[in-house]
Amino acid sequence: MLDLPRPFLFSGNGGGVIEGNTTEAMICTLIAARERVLRRLGHNSITKLVVYGSDQTHCSFQKAARVVGIDPQNIRALKTMQSTLFGLSPDLLRNAIRSDINVGLIPLYLCATVGTTSVTAVDPLEPLCKVASEFGMWVHVDAAYAGSSCICPEYRKFLDGVEFADSFSFNAHKWLLTSLDCCCLWVKDPNALVKSLSTDPEYLKNEATESKQVVDYKDWQLSLSRRFRALKLWLVLRMYGVDNLRSHIRNDCRLAQLFEELVAKDDRFEVFFPRNFALVCFRILPSAVASMASGHAVENEHGEAWELNDVNKLNAQLLHAINASGRVFMTHTVVGGVYVLRFAVGAILVRERHVIMAWKLVQERANSLLSMSGSNTPHA
Amino acid sequence: MLDLPRPFLFSGNGGGVIEGNTTEAMICTLIAARERVLRRLGHNSITKLVVYGSDQTHCSFQKAARVVGIDPQNIRALKTMQSTLFGLSPDLLRNAIRSDINVGLIPLYLCATVGTTSVTAVDPLEPLCKVASEFGMWVHVDAAYAGSSCICPEYRKFLDGVEFADSFSFNAHKWLLTSLDCCCLWVKDPNALVKSLSTDPEYLKNEATESKQVVDYKDWQLSLSRRFRALKLWLVLRMYGVDNLRSHIRNDCRLAQLFEELVAKDDRFEVFFPRNFALVCFRILPSAVASMASGHAVENEHGEAWELNDVNKLNAQLLHAINASGRVFMTHTVVGGVYVLRFAVGAILVRERHVIMAWKLVQERANSLLSMSGSNTPHA
Numbered sequence: 112m113l114d115l116p117r118p119f120l121f122s123g124n125g126g127g128v129i130e131g132n133t134t135e136a137m138i139c140t141l142i143a144a145r146e147r148v149l150r151r152l153g154h155n156s157i158t159k160l161v162v163y164g165s166d167q168t169h170c171s172f173q174k175a176a177r178v179v180g181i182d183p184q185n186i187r188a189l190k191t192m193q194s195t196l197f198g199l200s201p202d203l204l205r206n207a208i209r210s211d212i213n214v215g216l217i218p219l220y221l222c223a224t225v226g227t228t229s230v231t232a233v234d235p236l237e238p239l240c241k242v243a244s245e246f247g248m249w250v251h252v253d254a255a256y257a258g259s260s261c262i263c264p265e266y267r268k269f270l271d272g273v274e275f276a277d278s279f280s281f282n283a284h285k286w287l288l289t290s291l292d293c294c295c296l297w298v299k300d301p302n303a304l305v306k307s308l309s310t311d312p313e314y315l316k317n318e319a320t321e322s323k324q325v326v327d328y329k330d331w332q333l334s335l336s337r338r339f340r341a342l343k344l345w346l347v348l349r350m351y352g353v354d355n356l357r358s359h360i361r362n363d364c365r366l367a368q369l370f371e372e373l374v375a376k377d378d379r380f381e382v383f384f385p386r387n388f389a390l391v392c393f394r395i396l397p398s399a400v401a402s403m404a405s406g407h408a409v410e411n412e413h414g415e416a417w418e419l420n421d422v423n424k425l426n427a428q429l430l431h432a433i434n435a436s437g438r439v440f441m442t443h444t445v446v447g448g449v450y451v452l453r454f455a456v457g458a459i460l461v462r463e464r465h466v467i468m469a470w471k472l473v474q475e476r477a478n479s480l481l482s483m484s485g486s487n488t489p490h491a
Numbered sequence: 492m493l494d495l496p497r498p499f500l501f502s503g504n505g506g507g508v509i510e511g512n513t514t515e516a517m518i519c520t521l522i523a524a525r526e527r528v529l530r531r532l533g534h535n536s537i538t539k540l541v542v543y544g545s546d547q548t549h550c551s552f553q554k555a556a557r558v559v560g561i562d563p564q565n566i567r568a569l570k571t572m573q574s575t576l577f578g579l580s581p582d583l584l585r586n587a588i589r590s591d592i593n594v595g596l597i598p599l600y601l602c603a604t605v606g607t608t609s610v611t612a613v614d615p616l617e618p619l620c621k622v623a624s625e626f627g628m629w630v631h632v633d634a635a636y637a638g639s640s641c642i643c644p645e646y647r648k649f650l651d652g653v654e655f656a657d658s659f660s661f662n663a664h665k666w667l668l669t670s671l672d673c674c675c676l677w678v679k680d681p682n683a684l685v686k687s688l689s690t691d692p693e694y695l696k697n698e699a700t701e702s703k704q705v706v707d708y709k710d711w712q713l714s715l716s717r718r719f720r721a722l723k724l725w726l727v728l729r730m731y732g733v734d735n736l737r738s739h740i741r742n743d744c745r746l747a748q749l750f751e752e753l754v755a756k757d758d759r760f761e762v763f764f765p766r767n768f769a770l771v772c773f774r775i776l777p778s779a780v781a782s783m784a785s786g787h788a789v790e791n792e793h794g795e796a797w798e799l800n801d802v803n804k805l806n807a808q809l810l811h812a813i814n815a816s817g818r819v820f821m822t823h824t825v826v827g828g829v830y831v832l833r834f835a836v837g838a839i840l841v842r843e844r845h846v847i848m849a850w851k852l853v854q855e856r857a858n859s860l861l862s863m864s865g866s867n868t869p870h871a
Contacts, residue, residue: 131511132714142558154562155538168760170690171715177687178522178713180560182534230693284716291718307557310550313825314608314833333558333713334512335551338671445693453694 112262112353116274119297121326126301128331129340131292133255135333136280137175137222139296143303144220144249144277145179152217160219161185161211165199165234167227167446169253176220185216193447196384197232199223205242213248220249223276225269226257229444230384230392230451233257236272250276255294257388259286260364263357269320269387286389286457289347290361293340305330363389363456366466370454373470379477383449389456394426395477423450425480432476439469492642492733496654497678501706505680508711511672511721513635515713516600516660517555519676523683524600524629524657525559532808534595540599541565541591545579545614547607547826549633556600564576565596565719576764577612579603585622598626603656605649606637609824610764610772610831616652630656635674637768639666639742643674643737666769669727672721685710717814743769743836746846749792750834754835754851759857763829769836774806774829775857803830819849 115121130136141162149156162176166188176186187207191197208218221243223234235253243250252273258281260266273279278344283289298304309330319325329335367389373428374380374391377398383392400422423445430443430452442453454469497503510516521542529536540555546568556566567587567716571577588598601623604612623630632653638661640646653659660676663669678684699705709715731739747769754760754771759779763772768821780802803825810823810832822833834849 132716134714138558138713145560154564157537157560157562158535170692170695174688174690174713178518179558180525180537182537184534228692291716292714308554310554312550312608314822315550333518333554334514334672336512336671442694 112348112356113258113270114261114267115279116298118274118299119279125297125299126331127295127297128304128328129344130280130293130294130296130332132171133169133253133280133282134171134175134178134277136294136296137172137251137253138178139304139308139332140177140249140251140278140298140320140408141175141181141220142307143298143300145181147249147303148219150219155341156217158182159185159215161187161208161216162220162222163187163189163204163207163218163248164222165189165191165197165224165227166195167191167199167229167232168222168224169228169255172222172253174316181219182436183209187211191232197227197230197446199234199239201235201238201242204239205245208242208248218243218246218248220251222253225252225254226260226388228256229446229453231257231390232384232386233269233387234455236270238272240272240275244275249278252276252279254279254281256282256285259283259296260360260388261354262287263360266360266388268331283344283347286360286363287344287356288351288459289344289345293344295344301331308332310335328375352420359459360389363461364460366463367391367454369463370456370466370470373467377474379481383446383451385390391454392444392446393454394451395422395429395481415484419448421447426450426452427475428480429476432480433472436472436476438472439465492728492736493638494641495659495677498654498679499659505677505679506706506711507675507677508684508708509724510660510674510676510712512551512674513549513633513660513662514551514555514558516560516658516674516676517552517631519684519688519712520629520631520658520678521555521561521600522561522687523678523680525561526687527629527683528597528599536597538562539595539597539827541564541567541588541596542600542602543567543569543584543587543598543628544602545569545571545577545604545607547571547579547609547612548602548604549608550634552602552633561599565591569658571612571827573829577607577610577826579614579619581615581618581622584619585625588622588626588628598623598628600629600631602631602633604642605632605634606768608636609826609833611637611767611770612764613767615650616650617655618652620652620655624655629658632656632659634661636662636665638675639663640740640768641654642667642733643740646740646768653776655765663724663727666740666743667724667727667736668731669724670840673724675724681711688712689743690715731766739839740769741807743841746836746841746843747771747834749834749843750846750850754846757854759861762828763831771834772824772826772831773834774831775802775809775861777802779861780805799828803828806830806832808860809853809856812860813852816852816856819845 119125157180160181162181164172173186189203223236223239225233240250261270278298280294283293283295284291320327369384371382371391374382374393380393381396383394433441497504537560540561542561544552548730553566569583589607601614603619605613618631641650658678660674663673664671700707708717751762751766754762754773760773763774807830813821
């Protein structure tokens with residue numbers, strides 16, 4: 112369904128495992144990468160290991176790196192820019208790695224993201240993997256949310272370059288109609304996992320394991336016991352079938368596109384980030400709150416910063432007013448200092464009329480806020 | 492139900508959380524302990540941290556310690572003896588800690604066990620905690636299996652001393668009729684967990700968290716998302732009630748006691764370890780295989796070792812023959828070089844007649860093996 116490159120499959124000497132969640136997938140692959148290096152350099156080198164992500168990488172990555180003993184000072188969150196759609200720059204990565212090597216540190220692991228949490232940004236996998244491979248680093252591709260969409264041929268392009276990575280994970284429990292928890296992880300080198308996570312006490316010895324004809328998933332994960340999560344995923348696949356799952360993804364994206372179009376028609380608003388999947392990031396534009404901002408500028412010396420603060424504040428108020436209605440629930444994020452609202456389609460009962468209702472609600476609440484703030488910019 | 496000391500409860504400034512499994516509970520508490528030390532000494536000291544358990548501590552502990560970056564050379568599995576019922580000796584612990592400190596290492600964490608996997612040995616909690624506290628170490632009490640029994644007043648004694656520990660966990664999914672996974676963890680200092688495991692990205696900010704009136708369990712565990720495991724445990728407690736759960740534990744122990752008595756009546760066998768809970772560890776005695784052993788001794792120069800090997804081998808054959816019957820399933824372990832069979836009562840449908848049947852099966856298979864081996868010791 113995902114058209115994963117053969118080296119990630121058992122038939123290509125790779126393999127897959129269902130973990131609970133992305134943090135666990137990251138911890139397990141971080142340990143595999145860490146042990147691969149420490150077996151060569153000795154355990155004391157653990158203090159010199161450096162891991163890389165962007166400032167858009169999910170916070171689980173920082174947590175996972177801390178869990179496996181990476182010095183918090185050696186966890187890089189490289190800056191992304193709106194101009195490059197919040198993707199991690201390969202040049203910036205190479206420069207960061209070189210700086211770290213110059214001071215005696217050891218580059219270990221890169222977490223690249225397909226569909227970041229804040230705005231669903233997509234890191235450029237192929238060039239990033241090329242940089243990482245120059246330095247012998249492990250590359251993990253985290254497509255927690257967006258991975259599900261890649262079962263549609265037209266979205267598969269977002270995974271282009273994954274063939275150069277070492278591991279890949281996505282959460283079927285996010286957007287593939289599977290209940291929590293179900294994080295699908297593939298690795299090219301299962302031995303790297305097994306060597307680092309295996310246990311072999313007497314009370315677990317058994318003929319099946321000794322025959323080497325079975326996969327002992329306990330050595331691919333943190334815990335010993337394991338719930339039968341494959342069963343629920345299998346039932347989802349059998350019950351819906353690939354075509355219906357693709358329709359489900361496409362339908363969500365189509366509804367998000369509708370919302371995106373509605374936002375674009377109202378010149379008080381902007382779509383902050385070009386929609387990739389079923390998330391629309393939007394906000395009230397600074398121009399729409401210009402009169403309020405200039406009103407406050409009298410009291411404040413820092414013209415521009417104050418203005419951004421005011422715009423952010425108004426958008427936060429808008430989110431609060433929307434959610435206070437009890438009719439829809441949206442979330443927010445802050446990227447590059449900008450507060451944006453997040454409208455996500457994901458529930459299977461959402462229809463076009465709900466999207467239109469949600470947008471009308473946004474407009475109504477924006478009308479009230481902007482009139483209270485003294486702005487009377489016309490709207491569509 | 493467990494009569495836990497107040498400092499482990501929210502009302503006593505401690506707190507509880509349901510983790511997936513013991514490995515996760517150990518990883519989380521290890522990180523809390525690790526960060527407490529590293530915040531003081533700097534991250535480079537991670538290479539000097541030492542953790543302690545016994546050679547009976549579950550293998551999850553070694554794995555958890557490796558996961559959080561403890562040097563594998565600094566994971567101590569202190570030797571236990573049959574003469575002290577495979578409990579960890581406080582004197583041995585103190586000596587080990589002193590030796591480690593003498594070479595510049597830093598004692599971090601002790602994992603004490605109530606009901607070890609192999610034979611359900613119980614470490615002496617109070618004296619061990621006293622030793623650990625001399626050196627400012629974190630003590631975790633792992634009662635994964637046996638903890639459930641402590642809901643019965645007559646078994647609660649096995650937890651005596653837990654009041655001196657820092658954390659305690661048991662698996663309701665093992666012996667408390669709850670489905671996998673459900674590991675209950677309590678800590679005295681939740682802040683130690685939260686400080687080490689918290690994440691605070693913009694997209695997770697919310698009023699409830701900012702009010703500090705809620706417990707954010709994401710900061711008590713590895714993953715961000717969380718299944719509602721409390722619900723199934725609550726349903727178990729409501730459906731059975733405390734009295735019935737106690738009866739369930741007592742019934743299992745009574746049936747195990749019956750099996751233990753049957754073993755004791757047959758002088759070809761020994762109960763290898765005095766039964767604490769619902770597990771009986773037993774084996775065919777060396778004396779019963781004496782004739783076979785002496786037969787082999789001709790071919791082997793190492794008299795005693797050969798004899799033990801032979802006894803172990805025969806007991807392994809016995810286990811294989813029992814399980815090959817398809818009527819019961821038993822497991823084995825090796826403790827102090829001795830191979831023993833493990834008969835565990837745990838399934839709710841087990842009745843006295845099943846236990847008697849199981850023992851008859853053991854005797855029948857032993858008869859065959861011992862007659863093949865040339866022994867004809869009489870049996871009850």
